[in-house]
Amino acid sequence: MKYFSTRNSEYKVSAAEAIAKGLAPDGGLFVPSVIPTMSSNDIKQMCLLNYRERAAQIISMYMEEFSEDEINDFVKKAYGDNFDCREIAPLKILDDKTAVLELWHGPTCAFKDMALQILPHLLTASLKKCGEEREVCILVATSGDTGKAALEGFADVEGTKIHVFYPHNGVSDVQELQMTTQTGKNVGVTAVYGNFDDAQTGVKKIFGDREFADELSKRGYFLSSANSINWGRLLPQIVYYFSAYCDFVNSGKIHFGDVVNFAVPTGNFGDILACWYAKKMGLPVGKLICASNANNVLTDFFKTGTYDRNRTFHNTISPSMDILVSSNLERLLYSVTENDKQVAGYMKELSESGSYTVDDVVRFALATNFESGYCSDEDTKKTIAEMYTENGYLMDTHTAVAYKVMSDVRAKRMSTVPTVVVSTASPFKFCDSVLSALGEDSNAKGTELIERLSEKTGIDAPKPLAELDKRERRFSVSVEKEEMKKAVSDFLG
Numbered sequence: 001m002k003y004f005s006t007r008n009s010e011y012k013v014s015a016a017e018a019i020a021k022g023l024a025p026d027g028g029l030f031v032p033s034v035i036p037t038m039s040s041n042d043i044k045q046m047c048l049l050n051y052r053e054r055a056a057q058i059i060s061m062y063m064e065e066f067s068e069d070e071i072n073d074f075v076k077k078a079y080g081d082n083f084d085c086r087e088i089a090p091l092k093i094l095d096d097k098t099a100v101l102e103l104w105h106g107p108t109c110a111f112k113d114m115a116l117q118i119l120p121h122l123l124t125a126s127l128k129k130c131g132e133e134r135e136v137c138i139l140v141a142t143s144g145d146t147g148k149a150a151l152e153g154f155a156d157v158e159g160t161k162i163h164v165f166y167p168h169n170g171v172s173d174v175q176e177l178q179m180t181t182q183t184g185k186n187v188g189v190t191a192v193y194g195n196f197d198d199a200q201t202g203v204k205k206i207f208g209d210r211e212f213a214d215e216l217s218k219r220g221y222f223l224s225s226a227n228s229i230n231w232g233r234l235l236p237q238i239v240y241y242f243s244a245y246c247d248f249v250n251s252g253k254i255h256f257g258d259v260v261n262f263a264v265p266t267g268n269f270g271d272i273l274a275c276w277y278a279k280k281m282g283l284p285v286g287k288l289i290c291a292s293n294a295n296n297v298l299t300d301f302f303k304t305g306t307y308d309r310n311r312t313f314h315n316t317i318s319p320s321m322d323i324l325v326s327s328n329l330e331r332l333l334y335s336v337t338e339n340d341k342q343v344a345g346y347m348k349e350l351s352e353s354g355s356y357t358v359d360d361v362v363r364f365a366l367a368t369n370f371e372s373g374y375c376s377d378e379d380t381k382k383t384i385a386e387m388y389t390e391n392g393y394l395m396d397t398h399t400a401v402a403y404k405v406m407s408d409v410r411a412k413r414m415s416t417v418p419t420v421v422v423s424t425a426s427p428f429k430f431c432d433s434v435l436s437a438l439g440e441d442s443n444a445k446g447t448e449l450i451e452r453l454s455e456k457t458g459i460d461a462p463k464p465l466a467e468l469d470k471r472e473r474r475f476s477v478s479v480e481k482e483e484m485k486k487a488v489s490d491f492l493g
């Protein structure tokens with residue numbers, strides 16, 4: 001199977017090339033030329049498998065030039081005892097028609113682990129298949145979650161190095177501790193004086209510096225990113241939608257063949273897009289419920305057909321969804337139009353004016369598949385408190401956004417369709433907001449907050465967070481943004 005660019009379907013590459021390159025030269029994203037399908041019987045058989053076996057089966061369908069042994073090996077390395085439960089992505093049943101898919105049992109306690117634990121293996125194998133002999137150095141600018149997940153994924157993976165930049169005083173205490181205590185021989189972590197935009201602009205500048213690239217090449221390195229537009233990050237996410245469906249059937253709460261809705265807390269549109277591909281592959285998905293916070297650019301898009309990023313940016317208590325340009329939406333537009341010129345046109349308008357309007361055919365296709373809504377910080381906290389007191393279930397802020405939007409949609413449509421709410425982070429990752437939702441405005445800091453939440457709820461914090469204060473701090477350097485290139489150069493030795 002070939003992959004091509006959303007902006008030029010003539011430009012075809014293999015799966016390995018798509019992953020090795022990340023982004024097409026025309027700025028488009030790589031998409032599979034055909035979506036493989038699974039029969040009802042195939043899906044039924046999948047219900048008997050464990051997570052690793054489910055993952056190997058789905059990933060193989062998209063990566064024909066990789067052998068079964070190779071893929072089994074990646075999956076084994078990615079989804080093992082680095083997760084704190086055997087199920088890897090357990091489905092918790094809340095009531096007869098509602099379940100929560102917990103995607104935060106990996107080493108950094110957020111859903112980015114689902115993809116970033118396997119990406120380094122997909123990437124190094126893809127580079128090898130493409131004949132790349134230089135060593136890859138991954139550069140990341142992070143506002144918190146992605147940096148740590150990328151560090152954990154790439155730590156001690158042979159043939160790779162990773163350097164993460166985060167804004168000095170711009171991430172939470174826990175996030176900073178998570179990154180500065182990172183182990184591994186091939187990792188570097190540096191704070192940048194400035195905000196997240198400064199760090200990101202700095203990294204983009206380094207990527208665009210031809211002279212520096214030539215110099216690094218002579219030293220045997222090339223730079224790459226691990227961001228969520230890489231096909232190698234999207235593909236592993238398709239797996240857990242199939243897995244959740246199978247587990248819902250296995251729980252006895254639904255019958256095989258019943259249609260299920262998924263509610264997804266959305267930022268860059270990667271997670272929910274994977275659900276779209278699962279549906280295209282044959283999974284009985286009804287509505288995809290796209291949940292946003294106050295940065296509700298997607299809610300407006302689904303309602304009006306106009307995507308408009310010209311609006312105020314809000315800092316919310318669900319920060320991983322504070323995004324105004326959802327890059328992966330481009331793949332959805334390609335999927336419903338199958339027209340590269342049309343997608344290229346929309347993206348050109350977006351970059352020139354910050355907005356575009358899709359035609360009625362696209363709007364109709366989206367309306368039959370998606371529901372959307374958004375949730376304020378106040379309602380997010382209210383939802384956390386209600387879920388905890390009424391169901392004894394503790395959820396983080398991102399998950400609460402999805403739950404609230406799901407409830408609103410259910411009420412509005414008077415729907416009784418069984419629904420899976422996708423849970424993207426452990427509540428212990430966002431302790432201060434969760435504690436405040438439970439009525440505790442303590443002035444505790446850092447890891448004390450983790451203990452407070454544990455005491456308050458009687459729930460144990462995930463080990464990687466509970467043990468943070470016992471870990472040795474390895475990185476403590478902060479640099480000016482002009483010094484970021486030198487930091488990379490020094491790091492590579």
Ligand SMILES: *Cc1c(COP(=O)(O)O)cnc(C)c1O
Binds near residue numbers: 111112228272425
């Ligand atoms: C990244 C992230 C999201 C958003 O996922 P997208 O794929 O960007 O839509 C939601 N919740 C958490 C906790 C995240 O880290």
